Amino acid sequence: MSGLPMVEALLQSPAPLDDLDRAIINALQGGFPICERPFAVAAGQLGIGEAELLARVDVLMARKVLTRFGPLFQIERLGGAFCLAAMAVPGDRLEAVAAQVNAFPQVAHNYGRDHTLNLWFVLATETPAGVAEAVAVIEAATGYPVFSFPKEKEYFVDMRLRA
Amino acid sequence: MNEVLDDIDRRIVVATQGGLPVVAEPYRAVAESLGLAPGVVMARLQALLDRGAIRRIGVVPNHYAIGYVANGMSVWDVEDDRADEIGAWLGTREAVTHCYRRPRHRPMWNFNLFAMVHGRSRAEVADLVATLHEGMEACFPGACRTLAILYSNRIYKKTGLRIAA
The missing domain is CATH 3.30.70.920 (Lrp/AsnC effector binding domain/regulation of amino acid metabolism (RAM) domain)
Structure with a gap:
């Protein structure tokens, strides 16, 4: 049976997240199997069929409840670097400067936050030296100083949240 | 990154950093797109996971969509x-x-x-x-x-x- 009619039916459903959606989100945030039929294995653990799990994940991706499915790489272990950075931008320049910052491929995330330092972004670069280069080009492009906050120590990281 | 990733690893990272396809055999799909055997892709991903270059494999929910606004x-x-x-x-x-x-x-x-x-x-x-x-x-x-x-x-x-x- 093709998964497609099931996908269409679920997309038309007005319901928000049901218990099975939540169970899938909670179960699949890590430990996705590496084997020929990983969805069949994961579905078995959830007590459903492979086709149903594929259809559910498809719909959750289409609805943007899930932003991603796949491996999450640890860039430092690949030889690259991450660095949190922030700028203090006058309110009337914030939108324009945020767009300038977004345009750099080294910028992975960019958030507005309530503080004098009101623009916070994460630089992800292929080499450690790339962080300083990115800071310099962003300062040159925007005309505002960039404060960098490299991690000095990581105590804990687990971004999984219960749905 | 060349000293930590060989050419095959690098091709696999590039092919999967945007995500895996939601299909019954996602690793086979990646392998076919790269002209590699599925077993090679699975073994390489397992090795990257074992040495911490992959934190985890799975889904990432939109925090807002699951209520963490x-x-x-x-x-x-x-x-x-x-x-x-x-x-x-x-x-x-x-x-x-x-x-x-x-x-x-x-x-x-x-x-x-x-x-x-x-x-x-x-x-x-x-x-x-x-x-x-x-x-x-x-x-x-x-x-x-x-x-x-x-x-x-x-x-x-x-x-x-x-x-x-």
């Missing part, structure tokens, strides 16, 4: 010589999804510990941070001088890592 970056100015034990303690609190020590930029920025807290409202985040503060005072009296919560008010960009092909 408030995201507060709690920041703490704690005594330097106690920062590591306090950071380690903060990192074990259930409300905290990641916790780091970072440099100060005085006088603009006096905080040295960062702990991200997610909640269903700003009030819930504020309560969670207040509970963290009480616990910190109980365990490390007087070590925290000030704290603040920087709520996100706008997501301008959110993408994963992208390395060049």
Whole structure:
């Protein structure tokens, strides 16, 4: 049976997240199997069929409840670097400067936050030296100083949240 | 990145950094797109996972869509010589999804510990941070001088890592 009619039916459903959606989100945030039929294995653990799990994940991706499915790489272990950075931008320049910052491929995330330092972004670069280069080009492009906050120590990281 | 990734690893990273296809045999699909055997792709991904180059494989929910509409970056100015034990303690609190020590930029920025807290409202985040503060005072009296919560008010960009092909 093709998964497609099931996908269409679920997309038309007005319901928000049901218990099975939540169970899938909670179960699949890590430990996705590496084997020929990983969805069949994961579905078995959830007590459903492979086709149903594929259809559910498809719909959750289409609805943007899930932003991603796949491996999450640890860039430092690949030889690259991450660095949190922030700028203090006058309110009337914030939108324009945020767009300038977004345009750099080294910028992975960019958030507005309530503080004098009101623009916070994460630089992800292929080499450690790339962080300083990115800071310099962003300062040159925007005309505002960039404060960098490299991690000095990581105590804990687990971004999984219960749905 | 050449010294830590060989050419095959690199091609697999480039092919999967945007995600895996949602199909019954996702690793076979990646392998076919790269002209590799599925077993090679699976073995390479397993090795990257084993050595920590992949943190995990799975889904990433949109925090907002699953109800975590408030995201507060709690920041703490704690005594330097106690920062590591306090950071380690903060990192074990259930409300905290990641916790780091970072440099100060005085006088603009006096905080040295960062702990991200997610909640269903700003009030819930504020309560969670207040509970963290009480616990910190109980365990490390007087070590925290000030704290603040920087709520996100706008997501301008959110993408994963992208390395060049």
